[in-house]
Amino acid sequence: MADTALAAPTASPPLWRRWWLPALVFLALAVVPLIWPERFVLGLVSRAMIMGIAALSLDLILGYGAMVSFGHAAFLGLGAYAVAILFEHGIVEAGIAFPVAILVGATFALVTGAISLKTRGVYFIMITLAFGQMAFFTATSLSAYGGDDGLRMFHRSELFGTRILANEATFYFVMLGTLLGCYLLLKAIVASRFGRVLRGAKENERRMRALGFDPFRYRLAAYVISGAICALAGALFANLGLFVAPAYMTWQRSGEFIAMVVAGGMGTLHGAIIGAIGITLIEEWLAELTQHWKAIFGPLVVLVAIFARGGIVRLIDRGGR
Amino acid sequence: MSSTLLIIQTLNGLQLGILLFLIAAGLTLVFGVMDFINLAHGVQYMLGAYLAAMFVAWTGSFVIGLVLALATALAFGLLLEVVVMRHLYDRDHLDQVLATFGLILFLNEGVKIVWGAAPLQVPIPAALSGSIRIADGVLYPVWRLAIIFSGLAVALGLYLVVAKTKVGMLIRAGATNAPMVSALGVDIRRLFMIVFGFGAMLAGFAGSMAAPVFSVEPGMGDNLLILAFVVIVIGGIGSIRGAFIGALLVGLVDTLLRSFSVDLLRMTGLSPSDARTIGPAIASMSIYILMAAVLFFRPTGLFPAKG
Amino acid sequence: MSSPILSLNGLAKSFGALKVTDGVTLDIAPGEIHAVIGPNGAGKTTLIGEITGEVPLDAGTVTFAGQDITRWPVHRRALAGLTRSFQITQVLPGFSVVENVATAAQAHDGSSFSFFRPAATERRLNDRAMTALAQVGLADRARSGAASLSHGEKRQLEIAMALVAEPRLLLLDEPMAGMGREETERMVDVLMALKGRYPMVLVEHDMHAVFRLADRISVLVYGRVIASGTPDQVRADPAVREAYLGEEEFA
Numbered sequence: 038m039a040d041t042a043l044a045a046p047t048a049s050p051p052l053w054r055r056w057w058l059p060a061l062v063f064l065a066l067a068v069v070p071l072i073w074p075e076r077f078v079l080g081l082v083s084r085a086m087i088m089g090i091a092a093l094s095l096d097l098i099l100g101y102g103a104m105v106s107f108g109h110a111a112f113l114g115l116g117a118y119a120v121a122i123l124f125e126h127g128i129v130e131a132g133i134a135f136p137v138a139i140l141v142g143a144t145f146a147l148v149t150g151a152i153s154l155k156t157r158g159v160y161f162i163m164i165t166l167a168f169g170q171m172a173f174f175t176a177t178s179l180s181a182y183g184g185d186d187g188l189r190m191f192h193r194s195e196l197f198g199t200r201i202l203a204n205e206a207t208f209y210f211v212m213l214g215t216l217l218g219c220y221l222l223l224k225a226i227v228a229s230r231f232g233r234v235l236r237g238a239k240e241n242e243r244r245m246r247a248l249g250f251d252p253f254r255y256r257l258a259a260y261v262i263s264g265a266i267c268a269l270a271g272a273l274f275a276n277l278g279l280f281v282a283p284a285y286m287t288w289q290r291s292g293e294f295i296a297m298v299v300a301g302g303m304g305t306l307h308g309a310i311i312g313a314i315g316i317t318l319i320e321e322w323l324a325e326l327t328q329h330w331k332a333i334f335g336p337l338v339v340l341v342a343i344f345a346r347g348g349i350v351r352l353i354d355r356g357g358r
Numbered sequence: 359m360s361s362t363l364l365i366i367q368t369l370n371g372l373q374l375g376i377l378l379f380l381i382a383a384g385l386t387l388v389f390g391v392m393d394f395i396n397l398a399h400g401v402q403y404m405l406g407a408y409l410a411a412m413f414v415a416w417t418g419s420f421v422i423g424l425v426l427a428l429a430t431a432l433a434f435g436l437l438l439e440v441v442v443m444r445h446l447y448d449r450d451h452l453d454q455v456l457a458t459f460g461l462i463l464f465l466n467e468g469v470k471i472v473w474g475a476a477p478l479q480v481p482i483p484a485a486l487s488g489s490i491r492i493a494d495g496v497l498y499p500v501w502r503l504a505i506i507f508s509g510l511a512v513a514l515g516l517y518l519v520v521a522k523t524k525v526g527m528l529i530r531a532g533a534t535n536a537p538m539v540s541a542l543g544v545d546i547r548r549l550f551m552i553v554f555g556f557g558a559m560l561a562g563f564a565g566s567m568a569a570p571v572f573s574v575e576p577g578m579g580d581n582l583l584i585l586a587f588v589v590i591v592i593g594g595i596g597s598i599r600g601a602f603i604g605a606l607l608v609g610l611v612d613t614l615l616r617s618f619s620v621d622l623l624r625m626t627g628l629s630p631s632d633a634r635t636i637g638p639a640i641a642s643m644s645i646y647i648l649m650a651a652v653l654f655f656r657p658t659g660l661f662p663a664k665g
Numbered sequence: 666m667s668s669p670i671l672s673l674n675g676l677a678k679s680f681g682a683l684k685v686t687d688g689v690t691l692d693i694a695p696g697e698i699h700a701v702i703g704p705n706g707a708g709k710t711t712l713i714g715e716i717t718g719e720v721p722l723d724a725g726t727v728t729f730a731g732q733d734i735t736r737w738p739v740h741r742r743a744l745a746g747l748t749r750s751f752q753i754t755q756v757l758p759g760f761s762v763v764e765n766v767a768t769a770a771q772a773h774d775g776s777s778f779s780f781f782r783p784a785a786t787e788r789r790l791n792d793r794a795m796t797a798l799a800q801v802g803l804a805d806r807a808r809s810g811a812a813s814l815s816h817g818e819k820r821q822l823e824i825a826m827a828l829v830a831e832p833r834l835l836l837l838d839e840p841m842a843g844m845g846r847e848e849t850e851r852m853v854d855v856l857m858a859l860k861g862r863y864p865m866v867l868v869e870h871d872m873h874a875v876f877r878l879a880d881r882i883s884v885l886v887y888g889r890v891i892a893s894g895t896p897d898q899v900r901a902d903p904a905v906r907e908a909y910l911g912e913e914e915f916a
Contacts, residue, residue: 105452156653159395159451163591164653166584167646178639230771230779230787237768240757247717247755248826249743249772258778288584292459299456329471335464342457343445 100304108169114286116271131194142268187282302348375609376509380564384557390533390596400583406565435558596663676725703885746833
């Protein structure tokens with residue numbers, strides 16, 4: 038009698054209903070280079086996709102694990118710095134630098150998560166903020182690697198010895214592929230036994246303990262996965278702009294990531310991507326309108342927080358009924 | 359490491375601590391009584407500084423300028439409460455964090471629009487400018503002493519209000535158990551407004567006093583806000599006493615380590631160049647390490663209001 | 666008795682000056698339904714908390730199936746077969762009814778650190794869940810959201826979650842609370858069907874249900890066990906009558 042339908046709160050909607058929005062998003066991203074092959078547009082959408090990967094990683098712990106991390110930008114910066122620093126020392130091969138970046142992110146997540154996850158609520162928010170700040174200050178003090186001013190890379194990472202990533206179109210599709218891969222990976226994780234325990238702990242932690250689960254181990258694992266994926270986004274980010282700086286790791290950036298996940302619709306995964314793309318594009322558009330774009334963006338964020346319960350994704354869902 | 363420098367930096371640490379206390383007091387009350395995380399509190403501090411700059415230049419008198427600035431800061435705080443904050447009391451912390459984050463973006467930019475991005479200067483009132491000799495060969499700016507003393511006076515006043523008045527009792531009760539206070543028939547909405555307005559004024563006062571010696575610029579409140587949160591986490595949420603002790607602790611640790619980290623590291627045998635690289639980084643991180651250490655032993659801070 | 670399944674020895678717990686648990690010593694025999702009754706404020710729910718591990722003890726030991734579990738955390742006790750239902754139902758509201766029970770089953774079905782296979786399609790977990798739901802009479806609500814269940818149905822769900830875990834001891838904290846006549850009868854029937862198969866510690870106020878179900882009863886007053894024995898023994902005990910003076914159930 039087992040089938041996926043049994044796990045859904047109500048009778049599960051048909052397949053196309055559940056997948057049309059993410060499919061649309063990825064399709065749209067795929068055709069962008071064909072319609073607007075200008076460097077500026079590709080650069081902008083690339084940045085949006087990278088933020089999408091970062092937002093996805095945050096949605097895992099925030100949307101599914103109820104962990105409000107206010108230091109998530111640190112992972113982006115760590116991944117970026119890993120690639121740039123290795124580059125500085127002559128290691129330009131992506132096949133080495135990218136796994137190192139992921140490992141750095143995972144390790145930082147493991148260590149800081151083991152400490153942070155002993156706390157709950159606002160204390161968790163504060164301690165993740167603190168760790169984010171520590172990463173930021175460490176980066177500013179690394180005078181050998183640019184300190185406050187940041188570090189440049191002279192060219193993109195080489196992929197298995199080749200310079201194919203230097204080609205804008207190729208790199209674009211590498212990023213799109215990574216975004217898609219991370220999305221599918223996280224979709225699987227969330228539906229797995231592991232994901233079920235994580236979601237259950239978010240629903241009712243006391244009940245999960247009474248069933249025999251220790252939420253700490255699962256949350257820590259999720260935190261590590263999240264950090265690893267965000268660091269991967271950082272590695273791509275370093276390659277995109279050929280530049281890394283401590284400014285990537287400010288708490289304002291971490292706040293932006295939270296905004297992306299919440300605005301898009303937390304706990305849906307594709308909501309995080311939509312939120313990331315939306316906010317990146319809106320920021321860019323507003324910045325064209327006025328140098329004081331934050332004066333418009335700020336109130337938008339406030340409105341999202343107050344009114345957009347469930348984010349854009351749920352708004353679309355409800356509109357469709 | 360001269361003793362002169364030590365004395366001066368200790369006083370600077372106290373001064374920072376007092377400013378942090380004024381900011382943290384409002385923050386911890388708002389959090390304790392209304393369970394509301396207000397990231398925009400640092401902006402109240404910044405507004406206090408800008409308003410002081412504006413009114414002092416207008417009226418030529420620091421005292422009048424200060425009074426006007428406080429009144430305006432209070433009014434603005436209440437405006438924020440009505441327009442934004444009260445929609446968020448029933449929401450979870452995530453929504454509050456996000457909304458107040460948006461407010462920071464808006465208000466930091468707003469200040470740039472109104473006053474420009476360049477730092478403003480606020481002259482120290484003539485009577486309190488200059489330095490006095492507080493010990494052999496140690497000169498310390500009078501104004502900074504004024505900050506310390508006025509801050510302590512406010513702290514004393516705050517203690518008296520909270521410990522000895524009816525409003526203070528309601529605030530203490532609210533910090534321990536707000537739903538109960540409401541169930542007992544107290545107009546909780548008015549209590550919230552009072553607490554919020556009060557906190558805004560305290561932060562504004564800190565900003566006004568700090569304006570002559572700190573750089574009045576957009577975003578000046580952001581880093582202090584984070585420090586203030588560290589203070590209330592260390593001190594215990596909802597506790598004025600905790601905020602006071604936590605603030606002094608953070609102010610002293612941060613200031614002293616920033617000045618002496620390099621020297622201290624060199625005393626442990628590290629080479630001068632290594633010490634100069636690592637020192638500032640450790641100094642910046644020191645208060646976070648302090649916070650993590652406190653949370654490790656006391657997960658709810660040193661003097662939490664809610665038993 | 667042959668080796669008790671649960672052994673409480675000198676349990677003590679104070680909150681400040683208030684002694685909530687004052688030297689409770691009690692053995693639960695394998696296979697029996699042991700009811701714990703007492704006036705309000707006697708410390709019954711605290712006692713359950715001490716057995717499950719949510720409430721740390723000031724003194725005393727808890728032995729379960731021969732092992733000293735006094736220092737064990739909640740989840741470890743649950744994994745060892747010590748399951749409970751809550752006085753105020755604690756379900757997973759965003760999950761469906763069947764997923765609630767499947768999650769309970771999952772805890773005893775190997776590692777949950779599996780990241781790629783969809784849990785919802787695991788046949789074994791779903792089958793076990795459906796069996797448990799059938800036992801409590803909730804099979805027709807399998808696909809409903811747990812939040813949409815009525816009060817009584819949520820209690821049935823909690824029993825199902827406890828059953829699917831192959832429990833070695835069931836701790837039931839006022840399973841009849843807040844239920845009407847009909848729902849109570851149904852719950853009693855469900856528990857009667859389980860009688861003998863699983864030992865139970867039943868904390869309850871509903872004396873009608875207690876006297877129908879219990880093999881033995883212990884009476885808790887101000888944190889102490891003032892009487893313990895068969896229902897008839899307890900009914901006749903003068904100390905018990907005094908504690909319940911005026912309560913109709915003992916008339």
